[in-house]
Amino acid sequence: MxxxxxxxxxxxxxxxxxxxxxxxxxxxxxxxxxxxxxxxxxxxxxxxxxxxxxxxxxxxxxxxxxxxxxxxxxxxxxxxxxxxxxxxxxxxxxxxxxxxxxxxxxxxxxxxxxxxxxxxxVAEALTEPRGGSDFFGTTTRARREGDVYVLDGQKRFVVGAEGADLFLVYARTDPEARPHEGLSAFIVERSEAGSELRVEHVYGLMGTRGGGTGRLTFRGARVPATNLIGPENGAAxxxxxxxxxxxxxxxxxxxxxxxxxxxxxxxxxxxxxxxxxxxxx
Incomplete structure (x- = not known):
């Protein structure tokens, strides 16, 4: 400037x-x-x-x-x-x-x-295997079970993934709703997600190495409902x-x-x- x-x-x-x-x-x-x-x-x-x-x-x-x-x-x-x-x-x-x-x-x-x-x-988990710019095509799912949400899916090209303690994650909570009306945002705490959240280092990208860019895989990761950011289905x-x-x-x-x-x-x-x-x- x-x-x-x-x-x-x-x-x-x-x-x-x-x-x-x-x-x-x-x-x-x-x-x-x-x-x-x-x-x-x-x-x-x-x-x-x-x-x-x-x-x-x-x-x-x-x-x-x-x-x-x-x-x-x-x-x-x-x-x-x-x-x-x-x-x-x-x-x-x-x-x-x-x-x-x-x-x-x-x-x-x-x-x-x-x-x-x-x-x-922290890190932001937005991009998925099927697309990044097509945000409303998100396929990661989050289903409510009592006082928790159970997440399944995958996020890619997550900058800072390897070292992050918290992830801002977008997931589909209403598969029947229109694409932009069925997504929710969560803070996923790595320490609480345990083995159901897998973080992999797979992107040695030229010019951006060392930033911890990786892939997240959720397999039944349980996230407290209190970690929902904004209203359910309000991630747009x-x-x-x-x-x-x-x-x-x-x-x-x-x-x-x-x-x-x-x-x-x-x-x-x-x-x-x-x-x-x-x-x-």
């Missing part, structure tokens, strides 16, 4: 985030790309220690009560670290959006402080709201990555010679 557009407070925030970026060891990024590190939990914990997660969320839960412009400023700086670290940084904003907007007071008090302090890490509203931070954070991180790539190219062009002169000439 152009310097002239920033307020003094936003410049100070930018400098805070730049300090975080400088803290990240170069070797960590190399180890992530080489698949020696599959989930950098210490990085998430450090961002939390500096109170840089979930900047937009209320201070009572550990956020800073800032706006979208402030978060964009932060995300652009984090973006220079690459896709994996930028995505992991943005996940509390994405998953937290669902809790802040649609969670009950008890759910907010239970999960938001733990997420923003780094005690619990959650999804539409969640797409705001989903797309905004992706775009902001991409700005930082583009800036870093341009800076590297400019330095190379200043150093590389051909036909007796620097190629930037």
């Amino acid at each position: 152009l310097e002239a557009m920033l307020t003094p407070a936003q410049r100070a925030l930018r400098d805070e985030v730049r300090d975080l970026v400088k803290w990240v060891p170069r070797q960590l990024i190399l180890d992530m790309d080489d698949d020696r590190v599959r989930y950098p939990r210490g990085y998430v914990a450090e961002a939390a220690r500096r109170r840089l997660l979930g900047l937009r969320f209320p201070t009572e839960y550990g956020g800073r009560g800032l706006g979208w412009v402030d978060e964009i400023v932060a995300l652009e700086e984090v973006g220079v670290l690459g896709t994996s670290l930028a995505c992991l940084y943005s996940l509390p904003s994405i998953v937290g959006e669902a809790i802040v907007r649609f969670g009950s007071p008890e759910q907010k008090a239970r999960w938001l402080p733990a997420i923003l302090s780094g005690r619990l890490t 509203a959650v999804f539409y709201q969640m797409m705001i931070p989903e797309r905004m954070t992706s775009a902001a991180g991409a700005l930082g990555m583009a800036r870093a790539a341009l800076e590297i190219a400019a330095r190379y062009a200043d150093r590389r010679k051909a036909f007796g002169q620097r190629i930037r000439s």
Whole structure:
């Protein structure tokens, strides 16, 4: 973001985030790309220690009560670290959006402080084997049995899956309803789901290794009804709201990555010679 557009407070925030970026060891990024590190939990914990997660969320839960412009400023700086670290940084904003907007007071008090302090890490489980953009074609099922829902199905390309403690999961609760009227959203706690939730590392994706991207398989995973986010069959509203931070954070991180790539190219062009002169000439 152009310097002239920033307020003094936003410049100070930018400098805070730049300090975080400088803290990240170069070797960590190399180890992530080489698949020696599959989930950098210490990085998430450090961002939390500096109170840089979930900047937009209320201070009572550990956020800073800032706006979208402030978060964009932060995300652009984090973006220079690459896709994996930028995505992991943005996940509390994405998953937290669902809790802040649609969670009950008890759910907010239970999960938001733990997420923003780094005690619990999160991931969003949306894409399925048959499609990602076709959200309303979700086939993962959740059936009510007393005070629990029983989940069966699979989610793919879940960023942060390997290290996440909590998953925001969308599942079909009314197979007879129209596609957009039969889905519900849940917070699935890894520790409670047990062996009925299987997390697999299967995606060594070029440029995004080390971010813990994996596949989730639910086989009779029992989730307390109190973990339902919003009303039953009301996940369409959650999804539409969640797409705001989903797309905004992706775009902001991409700005930082583009800036870093341009800076590297400019330095190379200043150093590389051909036909007796620097190629930037």
